[in-house]
Amino acid sequence: MRSTMGSMPLSVAMMLRRAAATGPHARLVGVTAAGRGVQTWPQLAERARRLAAALPTLGVAPGDRVGTFACNSLRHLELFYGVPIAGAVLQPLNVRLFADQIAWIAAHAEDRVVFVEAALTPRLAEIRPELTGVRRYVVVPDGTEPHPDFADAVDYEELIAGAPDEEPAEVDEWTAACLCYTGGTTGRPKGVVYSHRSLTLHAMSGLFADSFAIRESDVLLPLTPLFHATSWGMPYSAALAGAGLVLAGMDTSPQAVLRLVREERVTVAAGVPTFWLAVDQLGPGADDLGTLRRILCGGSAIPLELIQRYHRRGVEMQQGWGMTEMSPSGSLTVVRGHLADRPEAERLALHATQGFATPGVELRVVAPDGEVLPHDGVSPGEIEARGPWVTEAYHRPDDDANETRFRDGWLRTGDVGTIDPDGYLHLIDRDKDLVKSGGEWISSIDLENHLMDHDAVAQAMVIAVPHPVWGERPAALVVTCAEVDAETLRAHLRSRVASWWVPDVVEFVADLPTTATGKFDKKRARALWQDRLAALTPNGGKS
Template sequence: MTAQGGIGLSVAALLRRAVAVAPGKEIREVDTAGRPGGTSWAALRERVLRLTDVLARLGVEPGGAVATFAWNSTRHLEWFFGVPMAGDVLVPVNVRFSDEQIAWVVAHSGARVMVVDAALTGQLARVLPRLEGVREFVVIPDGSEVHPAFADAHGYEELLAAAEPQEPRDVAENRTACLCYTGGTTGNPKGVAHSHRSLVLHSLMMCAADAFGVRERDVLFPLTPLFHAAAWGLPYAAAMAGAGLVFTGPHLEPRAIATSLQREGVTLAAGVPTFWLALDELAPPKEVFASLERIVCGGSAIPYGLVRRYADRGVTMHQALGMTENLALVALTGVRSGQESLPPEKQLELHYTQGLAVPGVELRLLDEHGEVLPHDGVTQGELGVRSFWGATRYENPGEEAHAEKFRDGWLRSGDIASIDPDGYVRITDRSKDLIKSGGEWISSITVESALMDHPDVLEAAVVAVPDDRWQERPLAVVVARPGAEVTEAGLRSFLSDRLPKWWLPDRFTFVPEIPKTATNKFDKKALRSRYAER
């Protein structure tokens, strides 16, 4: 419902805002050859209005689901606005899902139309026999050859050329705008519905000074993909503020990131630690960071040394806590009032926490019996989350076990944490990743962070392996920096004055690469399976 005389909270309102305050602001895109291109907010809206007509011509009924299977691009972004504005449900499918997960998500969503990048048609062709519910396929051109299995698919540009611009119909605020799916590390991916109201409220929060602080003068560079919680909600926040955007598709090598940061005048970038570790390893000149003010980093532990090295470049690295169930952001690091007088090194340490709950979010700690625990900075419990825009259930039918995740409007996150009297959250671990050794808990996150502070370590993941005496002991899986020589003895010596002795890993395994999940986090389930019997 819309208050009398007010503006309905809708995706259409976000795009109108962008055109009103920044019609010519650029949304830049770097193609496979590194050549920049792009569009503007005004031009994007004109294409989006044509897209609403395309959806009707494709036979999408109001409230119908439309799946996308694409990398970050301006054309993919058009569907993020056009589908909800038409009153339909956007279903961004993670291209890193397994074939089985892709087929399951498309079937579960009920999508009858599916959009795919030309470059991804070969991958999707493997799943095509299991996509019997999809009636129409649309191919986004990207310079790649289209797989023969999609020879009869619609061309996106041809559809737009034949369409007539249609002003969007009024959409109820509580109508589902997008259906996002979690990583699916246990069982099938879980569907999380977000309404128009949720997207707008989250965007407002992202523009708050104590959150991302997105402003009209910003140029945002989301390295996180659109299919992952709508790139953490950054494109919608950019529309709310009228900010610029930069996309680079799947080409996220360190040199491409460095070039884009400098050439596009990026002020705010966001992505998982993998990107920033790789860029740090490249050691680009300071000119690359001339415009960059802040980096938002989340998804896994950030080495303290990395925060410090970016600070030396004049860039503040904020650690973020987010989850698909909350659309994206839950908490963010920052220096609160009364702490500006702390020495610079102590202020940097605040960015090593998961920060403070952003405006619109409430947090609490629960013990195993569901009792609320004190915020004293010492007591640990499972983190509970609720917000103005967060989901209150999963969409998967018959998943009774998930009902325990939501109770009385609160989400039980699965994160074990403490909260200090000032409100700073410190994640100890995921409940399933804690290591219980001799009846005492070891935080895998803390050990990983200490390992990645070693100058010759690029990545490190720590998992529990069975032990006859202690039940479980930590095993460290380590990726060395190129050209570096790292030894087990050297790492154990490095950790000895940083961690309790009994926290030190019993074993170290050196690998060229650590397996990642579909959301680019360390795949600890795969690591436990691989090393448990050793």
């Protein structure tokens, strides 16, 4: 017998209707070169409907991919709603990638129309000759003059001004709404298709008390780009809650963001640890965090000392874990009820874990031979995940990833870790970043966190270098914020880890390479420094 209840599909259109009905008083703020723009959810909904009605005039049919080349702005947000409700597939291009990667993704996704912010047209002009599959361009005005190569493009405002405001036909919840690509740090970027259903369920999870816990009274500031896994789904969660939303545009310097936090009364912000480290370096007295009460942080491990420093400033820092393949939320640190009476130091330490699985996501630890390991906190293995917003396959991969990255419906994340009896995930490392020295594993994440706990260290990265006796040894790359020498840092580590874990070499550098999503880029670091660090290691790293 089939139930007839709940026949309304889970869709982007449903989320947009909810936002328009419940969020008439919420401020949606977007920053461009023209200044701060302000909308309400009903106003954004109207413009998104007009956009949806206008897309067929560009030759966009249901299922066609529509690319965007834009930063976090109100008009980009309109595209995140208008394209899917028209039945087309949004394909946000990562503006921070190399030109050849952008061109490859646009071709692989088969983008037919690309919307580009005026300020970014010079960047896109560099590769426009390579985008042979794109039939039309639409320039989104932002207070700057577009590149002359886009004189033939359609103007965004003119496009939607002539379109009717009408509710589009509902789409099936299982159809594609968005096509996002991974960062491609281990090869070609991989395409991940988000359905209307998965986007909606992921957005709903953002309202759960034991997840992002977004409320109508919140004002959200997602610093993760919209082109990176839909900014962790936060704009969609904001719509379901009817919450306020602030989009920072191109200037995401700590000073500019802190002004927005204070002036727009932001309560919840999200971003990668490298940004919050930079904010912290301004000093507690450098600016007022105002109404900010929570920071959702992910992308790489957060040093415990940073969590403690923000706590002293009255802000809770919660660590999340996930990836594009997981839409991207997989886990988040929340202090569970039976641990609430623990001493403050122990409660804060829980936020230095990767938290426990977001409701709806299942996690397991798997040994190399495929054995599922117990959640005992001491049995390490690869973390695998499944759930209603976790992909089960990539979109037309150019390699064997669909055979190697999935097992019986589970995503093989490539992260190595344990899950303790309380359900908290403890990552040891990415499988490709572990250091195997003398047959024993050394966690680069643990070493990096301990290094960044030192007051003189702003950033740290640990990579493996070859060694003739031990196979590999760890070497540290360090960015300092105060005077310190290598032996002092090595002594600091010896007080915290086994002596054989301590890097043989500590190299001081001006900055560390990051990926297009703000994560530390160890692939690039190895290419830049591995040979030099190996030469500095005792025995010269020679085999």
